[in-house]
Amino acid sequence: MAKISKRLKAIRATVEANKLYAIDEAIALVKKAAIAKFDESVDVSFNLGVDPRKSDQVIRGSVVLPKGTGKTTRVAVFTQGANAEAAKVAGADIVGFEDLAEEIKKGNMDFDVVIASPDAMRIVGQLGTILGPRGLMPNPKVGTVTPNVAEAVKNAKAGQVQYRTDKAGIIHATIGRASFAEADLKENFDALLDALVKAKPAAAKGQYLKKIAVSSTMGLGVRVDTSSVNN
Known part of the structure; x- marks a missing residue:
């Protein structure tokens, strides 16, 4: 040393x-x-x-x-239906809806970025006190609240x-x-x-x-x- x-x-x-x-x-x-x-x-x-x-x-x-960035980024996505499949294909590590919210409430947060489709914000909004202080709350200004979750996942993974x-x-x-x-x-x-x-x-x-x-x-x-x- x-x-x-x-x-x-x-x-x-x-x-x-x-x-x-x-x-x-x-x-x-x-x-x-x-x-x-x-x-x-x-x-x-x-x-x-x-x-x-x-x-x-x-x-x-x-x-x-x-x-x-030289860093492997784990991405969680709140969405459902066709968007859920698109997110998985794009490389999302975790995809869910109410079930994902329950896991987060239990303290299971093995991810670096959270992305949400607009219809999921009614669920994500309830997690503000958990995700907010950690800088993980999705926000449209940074592209993490979007109808095109697949593109957002690709961007997060790309650096x-x-x-x-x-x-x-x-x-x-x-x-x-x-x-x-x-x-x-x-x-x-x-x-x-x-x-x-x-x-x-x-x-x-x-x-x-x-x-x-x-x-x-x-x-x-x-x-x-x-x-x-x-x-």
Whole structure:
């Protein structure tokens, strides 16, 4: 452990705390510093020029990362009839209706994403106190309440990430793993950035992309020069 700490310390010494790096260089530095024994996630934070206290400036949505997240996502779907069969064919891990709600009430929640068809929301709505705090409550804004559950399942399995501004107007999201090629991480970063730029509220004034930083689970955080990204 001391050897790893010494190596990480040496890598950190090469990164200037107050320097803004081009996005390509930032990704390369974060990858280099991700030396944990597991495949660290590579995360990005966007400090946006919005006022999250105002409902019309809360940014929430989802985007499918072209190179995926590097994570296996288990998907549960609330639906019935033909939609249930379509969800299974699309790769859903769990499909149900009232029966699925009962399992969740018992504490059986072996899934990462919950999708629901509109007709199922009368059942899902009763699970708000269970799913809500875990960030699992389906929402049409992120595409998890939809009549086309099969497409939603495919997106979730393909590497869809959800994003939402926190109380400080910051969005945190994962763009892959340290094992990803730099070009793949950059492609995922660009997809997320594009989604955020398109989601800019009309009421937002001034500079939109205020600060950007890239980091890994156990490594270091690197500040990004916003002028180096395509926005």
